[in-house]
Amino acid sequence: MPRASEMKQTRLLKMIGVGNPSTGKTGSLVQLANQMSDFNIKRIIVADWDDGTEVLIRHIKPEAAQEVYIETFRDQLKPQVDGSNPIVVGSDTGDLSGLKMKMAWARGMQMMNNWKTKDYDLGRALNWGPETLFVCDTLTGMGDAGMNFANAILKKDDWTGTGSAMGFQDKFVQMCQGLGCHFILFCHIRYMGGGGVISVVDKDKIHSHTKEVDSNVDGTAYPSALGRILPPQIARHFNTQLSWELKGTKRVVMTKGSEKLPLKIPMNLPSELPQETALVTVFKELLK
Numbered sequence: 001m002p003r004a005s006e007m008k009q010t011r012l013l014k015m016i017g018v019g020n021p022s023t024g025k026t027g028s029l030v031q032l033a034n035q036m037s038d039f040n041i042k043r044i045i046v047a048d049w050d051d052g053t054e055v056l057i058r059h060i061k062p063e064a065a066q067e068v069y070i071e072t073f074r075d076q077l078k079p080q081v082d083g084s085n086p087i088v089v090g091s092d093t094g095d096l097s098g099l100k101m102k103m104a105w106a107r108g109m110q111m112m113n114n115w116k117t118k119d120y121d122l123g124r125a126l127n128w129g130p131e132t133l134f135v136c137d138t139l140t141g142m143g144d145a146g147m148n149f150a151n152a153i154l155k156k157d158d159w160t161g162t163g164s165a166m167g168f169q170d171k172f173v174q175m176c177q178g179l180g181c182h183f184i185l186f187c188h189i190r191y192m193g194g195g196g197v198i199s200v201v202d203k204d205k206i207h208s209h210t211k212e213v214d215s216n217v218d219g220t221a222y223p224s225a226l227g228r229i230l231p232p233q234i235a236r237h238f239n240t241q242l243s244w245e246l247k248g249t250k251r252v253v254m255t256k257g258s259e260k261l262p263l264k265i266p267m268n269l270p271s272e273l274p275q276e277t278a279l280v281t282v283f284k285e286l287l288k
Contacts, residue, residue: 011130011286011287012130012180012181012182012183013133013182013183013184013240013282013283013286014177014182014183014237014238014239014240015183015184015185015238015240015241015242015282016184016185016186016187016223016234016235016237016238016240016241016242017184017185017186017187017241017242017243017244017253018186018187018188018189018221018222018223018241018242018243018244018261019186019187019188019189019243019244019245020188020189020244020245020246021188022246023244023245023246023251023275024244024251024275024276025137025138025186025244026052026053026055026056026137026186027055027056027059027251027275027276028244028253028275028276028278028279029044029046029056029135029279030055030056030059030060030276031276031277031279031280032044032133032279032280032283033056033060033061033064033065033068034060034061034064035280036064036067036133038283039283039284039287040130040131040287041130041131041132041133041182042067042131042132043067043068043069043122043131043132043133044067044068044069044132044133044134044135045069045071045115045122045128045132045133045134045135046068046069046070046071046134046135046137047071047073047108047111047134047135047136047137047142048070048071048072048073048137048141049072049073049074049104049108049136049137049138049139049140049141049142049144049145050074050137050138050140050141051072051074051141052137052138053070053072053137056068056070057070069115069120069122071111071115071117073104073105073107073108073141073142073145074104074141074145075088075089075103075104075144075145075148076088076089077089077148085158087151087152088103088148088151088152090102091151091152091153096152096153099152099153100153103145103148103149103152103153104145104148104149105142105145105146105148105149105168106149106153108142108145112124112125112175113125125175125176125179125181126179126180127180128179128180128181129180129181130180130181130182131181132181132182133181133182133183133184134176134179134181134182134183134184135183135184135185135186136172136176136183136184136185136186137186138185138186138187138188138224139169139173139185139186139187139188139223139224139225139234140187140188140224142168142169142172143165143169143224143225143226146164146165146166146168146169146226147161147162147165147226149165149168150162150164150165150168162226162227163227165226166225166226166227166229166230169225169226169230169234170225170230170233170234173185173234173237174237177237177238184279185223185238187223187224187225187234188223188224189221189222189223189224189261190221190222190223190224190225190231191219191220191221191222192219192220192222192228192231192232193219193220219260220232220259220260220261220262221260221261222234222235223235235262235264238264239264239265239266240264240265240266240267240282241257241262241263241264241265242254242255242263242265242278242282243257243261243263244275251274251275251276252272252273252274252275253272253273253274253275253278254271254272254273255269255270255271255272255273256271265282267282267285267286268285269281269282269285
């Protein structure tokens with residue numbers, strides 16, 4: 001094993017950014033996109049699982065927009081006549097062969113194998129290097145796509161479908177964290193615990209157990225992944241985790257965590273950064 005003095009520091013940013021909706025996570029990419037050449041970044045590739053990149057499209061400079069590639073992955077849902085949960089359009093026809101590769105989850109995986117459209121060809125994700133910044137926006141929307149795929153294609157109910165989709169999420173994050181490019185994963189916040197405990201009956205209707213109740217404002221804050229096991233595990237893949245927050249009407253990015261919101265960053269930065277320039281500051285410090 002090499003000594004610590006002999007090990008090279010990584011010059012790749014692998015970061016998870018957490019924050020409630022409207023705290024400016026996607027908007028933080030604007031200034032970074034406009035200055036990407038300062039960091040030897042030639043292109044930014046965005047996997048948009050929320051259909052929420054309008055702020056990026058509106059505000060990046062035209063010359064930078066030429067090197068920002070956005071692909072949106074969203075399933076179309078329709079209501080059911082019996083009033084039960086909406087389902088993916090086409091999933092009730094009996095012929096799933098044509099539907100499978102049209103679904104958001106499958107299309108997202110296809111693109112990772114070859115990020116190619118009629119307008120451009122960016123190759124396989126495994127071949128991307130430090131000239132590329134890959135952004136997944138957000139983990140929450142990706143989880144929705146995984147659940148839709150599990151329900152419609154694998155024919156899982158919500159109970160077993162959640163387990164399958166959790167596996168999708170976890171393996172996707174591991175795959176992206178291992179890429180040779182910069183990687184940012186945006187997530188919403190999910191609070192776990194903070195609401196006491198209740199007694200619930202298991203699926204078999206025979207056995208009961210106590211269950212911790214989640215609160216929307218209390219408990220410990222984690223990335224909004226599926227299930228209860230995965231949210232506390234997602235951050236283990238990253239050396240950097242920052243938080244996007246609203247302070248009054250001001251959007252800020254926090255670098256120092258708390259007991260309720262664990263954060264981490266292997267750099268010396270102020271505890272609070274302006275949202276508009278936070279990612280630029282992080283890249284400057286990373287590439288010193």
